Amino acid sequence: xxxxxxxxxxxxxxxxxxxxxxxxxxxxxxxxxxxxxxxxxxxxxxxxxxxxxxxxxxxxxxxxxxxxxxxxxxxxxxxxxxxxxxxxxxxxxxxxxxxxxxxxxxxxxxxxxxxxxxxxxxxxxxxxxxxxxxxxxxxxxxxxxxxxxxxxxxxxxxxxxxxxxxxxxxxxxxxxxxxxxxxxxxxxxxxxxxxxxxxxxxxx
Numbered sequence: 770x771x772x773x774x775x776x777x778x779x780x781x782x783x784x785x786x787x788x789x790x791x792x793x794x795x796x797x798x799x800x801x802x803x804x805x806x807x808x809x810x811x812x813x814x815x816x817x818x819x820x821x822x823x824x825x826x827x828x829x830x831x832x833x834x835x836x837x838x839x840x841x842x843x844x845x846x847x848x849x850x851x852x853x854x855x856x857x858x859x860x861x862x863x864x865x866x867x868x869x870x871x872x873x874x875x876x877x878x879x880x881x882x883x884x885x886x887x888x889x890x891x892x893x894x895x896x897x898x899x900x901x902x903x904x905x906x907x908x909x910x911x912x913x914x915x916x917x918x919x920x921x922x923x924x925x926x927x928x929x930x931x932x933x934x935x936x937x938x939x940x941x942x943x944x945x946x947x948x949x950x951x952x953x954x955x956x957x958x959x960x961x962x963x964x965x966x967x968x969x970x971x972x973x
Contacts, residue, residue, distance in 0.1 A: 771800035772913045774824035782961070786950065788932045801960050801969055803913055807878040808871050810911040811841045811893070812864050816856065822967060825840040828855040832864075841871035863898025870896055884949045886914055909956045918948040918955040928962035 783790035805813070816832065817825035831854035836843040844851070845868045851861035870876045878898065881889050887907055890926040905919040919925055920941045928946055930936055939947075951958035964970070 771866050772915065774915050774954075775800050775957065777895045778915060778957040781900070782951060782954055782958055786958070789944065789951075789958055789961055792932075794876045796961065796964045796968060797811070799964070799968075801913065801957070802970070803911060805911070806840075806879070807911055808841050808868065810907055811850060811896075811903065812839060812844070814906040814910075815860055815863050815867065815898050816904075818860070818898075818903065819825045827900050841868035844868040845872065860898065868897070881912060883902055886917060909959070914956060916955045917959070918945070918951075920944055920958060922947075924961070924963050924966055925959050932962070932965065 779793050783793050801816065804810075812832075813825070814830055814923055816829050820828075830832060834837060835847045835850045835854055845863060848861070848865040848868075851864060852858050854861075856864070869963060871878070876892060881892075884892075889903040889908060889912070892903060893899045893907060902921045905917050905922075908914040908917045909919070926939070926944065929947060930939055934943070948958070950953050960970075
C-alpha cells in the first residue's frame with residue numbers, strides 16, 4: 770500500500786521541478802511501499818550497505834534460505850551460518866547484534882512511529898553496523914517518512930549528478946541545496962531519482 774501522501778507529493782514535485790516531472794511521468798503506476806517488519810527492514814539495509822542492489826538481493830535471498838522468516842530469534846539460531854550466505858564476517862556480526870537488540874528489547878521499535886526522524890536515527894545508530902544511511906533507509910521504507918534526504922546514498926548522488934549537474938561531481942552541500950527545493954517531500958524525490966537509474970522499485 771502506497772503512503773497516503775504519495776499523490777499529493779508527486780503533484781507538488783512535478784509542478785516545481787521539471788526533471789522530476791519527467792521522471793514521474795515515466796513511472797506512472799509504481800510507488801513506494803512498506804515491506805517487512807522493522808527487524809527485517811534493518812537487516813536488509815545492513816546487507817545492502819556499499820554493494821549493488823542486485824548483489825544485495827542475491828545475498829538476502831540466501832539469508833532467507835537459512836532463516837526463512839527472518840525473525841530476530843530465527844537469525845540468532847543460525848548466526849554461525851550467516852557468513853556462508855555471502856555476508857562479510859562484519860555484516861554477519863552486525864545482523865546478529867541487531868537481532869540480539871530486538872530479542873532483549875534494548876531498542877524500542879514500538880515507539881518509533883511516534884518519534885521524529887532525528888530521534889529514531891539517534892536510537893538506531895547506537896546499534897553496531899547501523900549508521901545514518903541505514904537509519905534513513907528505515908525511515909523511508911518502513912516508517913514511510915516523507916521528507917528524508919539520504920545525502921550519503923550512492924544512487925541519489927549518481928542520479929543528481931546525471932540529471933542536474935551534467936555528470937559533474939557534487940559534494941554533500943550542493944546535494945543538500947538541491948534537495949531543499951524538494952521539501953517537504955524529499956523521500957519521494959529521492960525515490961523517483963532512484964527509479965531513473967533502476968525502474969524496478971527496491972524495498973527494504
